[in-house]
Amino acid sequence: MAQQDAGQQVAGIVLAGGRSRRMGQDKAALDWEGEPMLARVVRVVGERCQPVFVVAPEESAAYRSLFGSGGPEARWVTDEAPGTGPLGGLAVGLSRAAEAGARWAFVCATDMPLITPDLIDELLRGVTESTQAVIATDAHRDHPMAGVYRTDAAAVIADLTASGERRMLAALDALTTHRVAVSDIDWLTNVNAPEDVHRLRV
Numbered sequence: 001m002a003q004q005d006a007g008q009q010v011a012g013i014v015l016a017g018g019r020s021r022r023m024g025q026d027k028a029a030l031d032w033e034g035e036p037m038l039a040r041v042v043r044v045v046g047e048r049c050q051p052v053f054v055v056a057p058e059e060s061a062a063y064r065s066l067f068g069s070g071g072p073e074a075r076w077v078t079d080e081a082p083g084t085g086p087l088g089g090l091a092v093g094l095s096r097a098a099e100a101g102a103r104w105a106f107v108c109a110t111d112m113p114l115i116t117p118d119l120i121d122e123l124l125r126g127v128t129e130s131t132q133a134v135i136a137t138d139a140h141r142d143h144p145m146a147g148v149y150r151t152d153a154a155a156v157i158a159d160l161t162a163s164g165e166r167r168m169l170a171a172l173d174a175l176t177t178h179r180v181a182v183s184d185i186d187w188l189t190n191v192n193a194p195e196d197v198h199r200l201r202v
Helices: 003-007 037-046 061-066 085-099 117-124 151-162 168-174 194-201
Strands: 010-015 052-055 075-077 104-109 133-137 142-150 177-181
Touching: 010 037, 010 085, 037 052, 037 061, 037 104, 052 085, 075 085, 085 104, 085 142, 085 151, 085 168, 104 117, 117 133, 117 142, 133 168, 142 151, 142 168, 151 168
Parallel strands: 010 052, 010 104, 052 075, 133 177
Antiparallel strands: 104 142, 133 142
């Protein structure tokens, strides 16, 4: 698939429903170079993807602190099934992206402030007609929350959550998945705790 063609069909999905237990405060609202971390991620994703969906329940810290805040434009999706974790968020996000007419969606988490549009470009170059997911990998593990997914995979993932599955890696086993060793593993960095913030800022 040519990159420019893919770009016309690619939505963005930012999973922001986590509780930020290890951080001790809402990661989505954490200041990152002068803007909330979630706003930064949405802005970067929006450089390649339209529309951008933020998946977070109304009771989440992300929704309470940032919905309607005037940040980068995003469509909030708040009806993920309770207790289904990021896998459930992925299912409902892909469903909304499909309804918006997107065939593909780039998916990431709110706690990945080092992503750049280049990550999305590299993943899109791995898309073929036979793949359902193209995800980033490094020498240690797969990163299912740094990937491009076919939106029609929503039903497969919804069936997984309905069966009680909660592991994001289960989606990769259920789909025809292609793995891409991205050129900069820093893009895949998750900010989970205060020491991560300190380490990345020094």
